[in-house]
Amino acid sequence: MAKSTFEYVKKFELDDTILPNTWMVVRLDGKCFHKFSDDHNFAKPNDIRALRLMNFAAFSVLREFNDVLMAFGQSDEYSFIFRKHTTLYKRRAAKLLTTINSKFSSSYVYYWPKFFEREPLKYPPAFDGRIVTYPSEENLIDYMKWRQADVHINNLYNTTFWTLVLKGNLTPQQAEKRLCGTVSADKNEILFQEFNMNYNNEPEIFKRGTLLIRKSISNDQEHQSVIIDVHDDMLRDKFWVEHSSLLLEKKIKTNLVYEGPITDIIQEQKKHIKK
Amino acid sequence: MAKSTFEYVKKFELDDTILPNTWMVVRLDGKCFHKFSDDHNFAKPNDIRALRLMNFAAFSVLREFNDVLMAFGQSDEYSFIFRKHTTLYKRRAAKLLTTINSKFSSSYVYYWPKFFEREPLKYPPAFDGRIVTYPSEENLIDYMKWRQADVHINNLYNTTFWTLVLKGNLTPQQAEKRLCGTVSADKNEILFQEFNMNYNNEPEIFKRGTLLIRKSISNDQEHQSVIIDVHDDMLRDKFWVEHSSLLLEKKIKTNLVYEGPITDIIQEQKKHIKK
Amino acid sequence: MAKSTFEYVKKFELDDTILPNTWMVVRLDGKCFHKFSDDHNFAKPNDIRALRLMNFAAFSVLREFNDVLMAFGQSDEYSFIFRKHTTLYKRRAAKLLTTINSKFSSSYVYYWPKFFEREPLKYPPAFDGRIVTYPSEENLIDYMKWRQADVHINNLYNTTFWTLVLKGNLTPQQAEKRLCGTVSADKNEILFQEFNMNYNNEPEIFKRGTLLIRKSISNDQEHQSVIIDVHDDMLRDKFWVEHSSLLLEKKIKTNLVYEGPITDIIQEQKKHIKK
Amino acid sequence: MAKSTFEYVKKFELDDTILPNTWMVVRLDGKCFHKFSDDHNFAKPNDIRALRLMNFAAFSVLREFNDVLMAFGQSDEYSFIFRKHTTLYKRRAAKLLTTINSKFSSSYVYYWPKFFEREPLKYPPAFDGRIVTYPSEENLIDYMKWRQADVHINNLYNTTFWTLVLKGNLTPQQAEKRLCGTVSADKNEILFQEFNMNYNNEPEIFKRGTLLIRKSISNDQEHQSVIIDVHDDMLRDKFWVEHSSLLLEKKIKTNLVYEGPITDIIQEQKKHIKK
Secondary structure, three states: OOHHHHHHHHHHOOOOEOOOOOEEEEEEEEOOHHHHHHHOOOOOOOOHHHHHHHHHHHHHHHHHOOOEEEEEEEOOEEEEEEOOOOOHHHHEHHHHHHHHHHHHHHHHHHHHHHHOOOOOOOOOOOEEEEEEEEOOHHHHHHHHHHHHHHHHHHHHHHHHHHHHHHOOOOOHHHHHHHHOOOOHHHHHHHHHHHHOOOHHHOOHHHHHOEEEEEEEEEEOOEEEEEEEEEOOOOOOHHHHHHOHHHHOHHHOOOOOEOOOOOOHHHHHHHOOOOO | OOHHHHHHHHHHOOOOEOOOOOEEEEEEEEOOHHHHHHHOOOOOOOOHHHHHHHHHHHHHHHHHOOOEEEEEEEOOEEEEEEOOOOOHHHHEHHHHHHHHHHHHHHHHHHHHHHHOOOOOOOOOOOEEEEEEEEOOHHHHHHHHHHHHHHHHHHHHHHHHHHHHHHOOOOOHHHHHHHHOOOOHHHHHHHHHHHHOOOHHHOOHHHHHOEEEEEEEEEEOOEEEEEEEEEOOOOOOHHHHHHOHHHHOHHHOOOOOEOOOOOOHHHHHHHOOOOO | OOHHHHHHHHHHOOOOEOOOOOEEEEEEEEOOHHHHHHHOOOOOOOOHHHHHHHHHHHHHHHHHOOOEEEEEEEOOEEEEEEOOOOOHHHHEHHHHHHHHHHHHHHHHHHOHHHHOOOOOOOOOOOEEEEEEEEOOHHHHHHHHHHHHHHHHHHHHHHHHHHHHHHOOOOOHHHHHHHHOOOOHHHHHHHHHHHHOOOHHHOOHHHHHOEEEEEEEEEEOOEEEEEEEEEOOOOOOHHHHHHOHHHHOHHHOOOOOEOOOOOOHHHHHHHOOOOO | OOHHHHHHHHHHOOOOEOOOOOEEEEEEEEOOHHHHHHHOOOOOOOOHHHHHHHHHHHHHHHHHOOOEEEEEEEOOEEEEEEOOOOOHHHHEHHHHHHHHHHHHHHHHHHHHHHHOOOOOOOOOOOEEEEEEEEOOHHHHHHHHHHHHHHHHHHHHHHHHHHHHHHOOOOOHHHHHHHHOOOOHHHHHHHHHHHHOOOHHHOOHHHHHOEEEEEEEEEEOOEEEEEEEEEOOOOOOHHHHHHOHHHHOHHHOOOOOEOOOOOOHHHHHHHOOOOO
16 A cells, blocks of 8 residues: 555646736636526626625635735626735645635635525535736736726626616517617616616616725724725726725735725624724 | 726736646645634544535536546545546636636535534635646556555544544544554554454545546436445556546446445435436 | 845746656747748758758757657758656756757757758758647657658648749749649649659658667677668558557667668767777 | 648647746756867856857847847856847747747857857757746846846856966865855955956956847947947946836837947948948
8 A cells, every 4th residue: 555656646746836026816707607697586687695795705715815915806706816925825826726716616605695595505606717917017907997897898788788678678689689789878878868777876886896905994993904895996097096005015904094884894804803 | 998908918818728638637625624624523533424525515516527537535635537538628727627626615515514414614614726637547547546545544544543542542642652653554453452443344435535436327227327426445456447448538428337325426316317 | 246136036937847757749940941941042842951961960969868769850840759758857848948959950050061061051040949748659659640741741742843843844823823722643643744753753751751760780790779860651550560669668778670771870870889 | 641630739739828018038058068168178267259159149149039128148148038028929938939049059050160260169069948037127137137146256256266276276176175165355355465366357248248238329320220249237226227218118229329349249230231
């Protein structure tokens, strides 16, 4: 039973270290979530329970991995950004990728009942993942903008589509045809003229997705670092100027002060804060 | 909101296709499972509930991915072997790795209550993963033998260690000292002489881990392909001779007939089998 | 002048070890050799001097690297096959690739005057290279067949094309048009009917390229291992049956006996053989 | 002779594209150059002919590849830096690496007689190569400083060592022992006190290596872009401030004006400059 006879097979494990001094982004995507959302009666075009569960699962990741600087989520995808100089798991790609992916996936199932009280989970979902490397701050910011621009484009389309279907009584085929070739202004116009609906008034979480970052809040006279969930506009450069300290290596425990509403995610952390 | 301005960031996603005509193995390992098992009162040295849950989560993976030929698990680790010529996800490493990892992780949480009735899951666990490539059948078989030899070595040690602690009233430190430098024969002797315990009579699942493979069973006069969970001795070449058809590409739906006991995992599938 | 301040940049050198137990093939290709051959008045369709120089440069590589099992060349390309279990340079891809590539390139220039006596080299040529990995013997043999089939296809085309141009007085455009859509049989027919030329009688080096392998020859009653240059037909399986010992790991110093003509390459080695 | 039957082997060629927006550095090193320099009677500690040949071979590379921004050489090594946004060969690592390596190697042999008039080249040398990626300008500058600090350290050591041997009549072993544990100041002192030699007066090419960059010179009232060979001190930040335009993407044809001496390398290009 000489284990050593077979141990040579370890040599087939090749090194997958990621280049130092780069921004590593792990992006997760729900596998077959079109079917999954139908099977679990997700509201259309957005299910607030599903979004809040995604956020909470991502929060569960950030809470455990201090080297994750921020995360951004929308629909059934979530991106996690490591601080630039992290040496977590020696920057081995598979290790970083799978640990984040696994924690997120198990958290999604674990916290399901917290958000879907009357909708039991019918089967365990899966998320695929990839790890991408960005050399410069500019590339990273463009990545964040890319994902947020994607929220806008998809959500405006989906909102108009489902309004045409649910309130306009069009079939999905008719709605699709109606929207074919339209630009943003057209869709805004349809919503406003035909359904008296101002897209701008839609919830920020739908229009912009959710950003998880670390800020400090005042907690009984002390400033405490917490993970906050916000829906800021990252497409404006103003955001990046205000949050420039976020990307600076030495400031992972940011001194950015948060004074917004106490969300569930923030509340969750206050429990653990020592007085 | 020109998404296209930022879309260039997609070009940073590099190709990670795995060499064709090789055996790809995904191995998952529990993250900090020493603590996790303490937190959830796992029996020592083996918790049958935990092992059965691992097996069921792995079964959940095999049931979904027909290109996974077999899987082998022990303790808090599980290996999944893809059929040699699979083109699933175009053999992209991250995609294969994360999809298996995620499905396993979410299944572990989802099926937890099925096996741990009175022990609630306190927090979502995480599993890391790696994907390793083996060029030859011989290398793959040695990989399987390596993992099974590992079960034997660990289980004999753990069984003796915990017997010394739980029945012999040694402290963990004393037990560790006692076992230092001993070989297999010594441990067998300790168990037999001092505790009247024949290691050979220990359950196969503890001594050999669990292999999930696809065989056919007779089901109301029809032969049906099912995933079976067995504890065969893969260290003997006899096993590989008998199962040689398993590794042949054209025989993924094997004609190997299974006539063993109907386990929970097999029973689970019979429900879905049409009459 | 603290070198150590900057030495961290070494950490950006990532590991590129190639999977063990695989066949590594380095293939070199002349860069812009169409122009290079025009600039140096290469005979069309084949320049025997150029082919012999390529072979000699490849021989110079094999003579230095014992872990190169064989090499196959045609036109301006050459493939080098390492023995399967080589651990040369710890199987690091860049190191293997560049060392072979560099030795070949410098040899090409160094030995130029030996083959091009009256044609001075006008400028230093360049060869690009790649390293490809094959898991099985079957894949490797198919690689060799692929390259040799390529010689046949190209040479039959080029021979017919240049015969039409040089003897048939067609312009290159007319010759190209004439050959458009023709199959092998058509080209053979053109050569035979119009130019009374039997393609089968063309030199083997043109039709089949050159294979460099290690065999033994009798040298004053002793058997000595030498690198031989032959033009065998590797497309026939007979070749691989006869040379099966070549691919067996333990037989790198093959016991295959060579009894063919003493080529320049073989002669070159006899000088160094001790009596 | 169906080539297509075997063509599947092309699928084993995996993608090796390098991350966009990074500095790619190709570094070449002479293989067994200790022996090579002995075999060709290189002067100790520096052979000016050998250094000039290295520079000329590197110049031959820069002249051909406009996307090589600069190069730095010392002893038997040379580094080539691509401009950050090059898309040459689609940034495929092996292609970039081997093309540079091959051109350099063949040039080294080709130009050998130009510098070693009375010393025939005995055999073709080889250079290995690697390609390394740097995400930031700071990393790249530190790379350049690292290599130049290396020149200083090695040259001061070698100068002192060979002075002790050649003028001080020590054996190499004695010289080595004498220098063991000495710092820079000690070596300067040995040279000055014992051999009346001021290390600072040593030729810049020995102390600092050679940098090849593109600048413009006035040529008959016109400004022409040329590759210049200088021995500037890159360890001082002043150099990088003055040459900051060099690293800016849009300025590959730099407007830095060169007013130094007309070296052989510059002279070589004037021939080709149109009036």
